[in-house]
């Protein structure tokens with residue numbers, strides 16, 4: 637079975653994802669409602685966070701103690717190039733119970749070795765880029781992931797939409813037109829065909845925001 641996938645983004649009125657101040661309080665309070673089994677985060681998104689990353693310590697190389705009763709989501713990041721080298725830090729954050737990297741057959745072996753040393757689980761799927769439909773199926777079947785909230789930029793949003801993997805889109809519209817202040821769009825121009833949507837709800841949120849929810853109409 638395919639997991640249900642929800643794209644949740646804070647957008648400007650001209651559909652940019654950066655170049656304005658996101659109301660994080662409202663954005664994450666809305667995000668919490670899905671109680672996703674996995675948060676799918678783009679590698680560029682995770683690496684763009686301004687966090688100061690502490691160096692690895694010996695403890696980071698010990699097997700993590702996992703609690704079967706832990707209901708927090710899994711953190712899942714497609715990273716075929718092996719760019720994310722901050723897993724020890726991501727795993728220490730309180731938002732997720734565990735982490736999974738999605739890699740491909742061309743991901744450098746040295747990166748897989750790095751993941752193994754840190755006890756970060758990974759799924760090999762796809763030849764060059766991660767085969768998203770196959771990876772999501774494995775997450776469902778092997779990790780019981782039924783609901784995914786995607787927290788990513790236009791690149792991964794577009795790849796998910798192109799593969800027909802998105803069920804719902806949630807946009808928290810901020811009262812600003814960014815113009816050339818940013819090139820990061822919610823959906824990239826590489827999307828090859830229109831995606832038809834059905835409006836589920838449109839709600840004014842304080843202060844001065846609009847929350848739009850759409851269902852993706854499948855042909």
Ligand SMILES: NC(=O)c1ccc[n+]([C@@H]2O[C@H](COP(=O)([O-])OP(=O)(O)OC[C@H]3O[C@@H](n4cnc5c(N)ncnc54)[C@H](OP(=O)(O)O)[C@@H]3O)[C@@H](O)[C@H]2O)c1
Pocket residue numbers: 644645646647652653654658677678679680681682684713714715716717719765766767768787788789790791792793795820
């Ligand atoms: N306002 C908001 O709500 C919001 C939310 C999230 C992010 N952002 C912003 O968005 C920006 C990052 O966006 P971005 O578009 O550059 O990057 P992104 O979507 O965060 O990251 C690109 C991801 O797409 C994957 N990918 C690319 N092509 C693919 C394909 N054909 N098949 C499968 N996976 C594919 C990449 O995997 P590989 O590494 O394997 O190539 C990578 O994980 C940041 O500035 C961030 O702050 C804003």
